[in-house]
Amino acid sequence: xxxxxxxxxxxxxxxxxxxxxxxxxxxxxxxxxxxxxxxxxxxxxxxxxxxxxxxxxxxxxxxxxxxxxxxxxxxxxxxxxxxxxxxxxxxxxxxxxxxxxxxxxxxxxxxxxxxxxxxxxxxxxxxxxxxxxxxxxxxxx
Ligand SMILES: [Zn+2]
Numbered sequence: 247x248x249x250x251x252x253x254x255x256x257x258x259x260x261x262x263x264x265x266x267x268x269x270x271x272x273x274x275x276x277x278x279x280x281x282x283x284x285x286x287x288x289x290x291x292x293x294x295x296x297x298x299x300x301x302x303x304x305x306x307x308x309x310x311x312x313x314x315x316x317x318x319x320x321x322x323x324x325x326x327x328x329x330x331x332x333x334x335x336x337x338x339x340x341x342x343x344x345x346x347x348x349x350x351x352x353x354x355x356x357x358x359x360x361x362x363x364x365x366x367x368x369x370x371x372x373x374x375x376x377x378x379x380x381x382x383x384x385x386x387x
Contacts, residue, residue, distance in 0.1 A: 249277045249330075261313035268298050269306045273315065282319055282329035282338070282347045321345060321378075341383035348383075 254274055258265045275291050276283060283291075285307065292298040307328055310316045319327040321340060327347055337355045339348045355377055363369060 249274075257315055261315060263309060263313055263315075266306075268292070268296065268302050269310065271296055271298070272303060272306045273310055276310075276316060276328055277330045279329070281349055282317070282327035284325055284327050284345070284347075286325075288328065319347070319378075321347075337377040337379075339379050339381060339383075341386055342380045343382055343386040346383055346385070350379075 251274070254270065254277055255265050258270070258273065263269065272288060272292055275288065275295075285303070288307065289298075289300055289303045292303055307316065307318075311318045311328065315331050317329045317331045319329070319338070321327065323345060325345060329349070337350045339350060340346075359377075363371075
């Protein structure tokens, strides 16, 4: 997926966030990635382009996520990943050794969630769902 600068700027405007150079850089970086990026990778990549410190990256990730422009994924090991919020359900494989993440598309997940919903006595409606499947990636086998 590719997003033009204009689209990204419009998204920021829509949620009332100023497009500061650092914020825009971070947002654009994540929008270009097909896979969710870990905070350490985002910091690394931002530093390659501009003089950004860690705190700035964290602050901007926080505001972008808070505004609903990014999806945040907290892994069980405490590392956070961010991906572009497209409004679609994120399902992913996570490598238990190197913690790499791969997004998985598939309507069958949505179907499975609907079935789960029907069986639940407590919950009557899904707002957000995410399925994380842990395993070992090809590189770590
Ligand atoms: Zn791996």
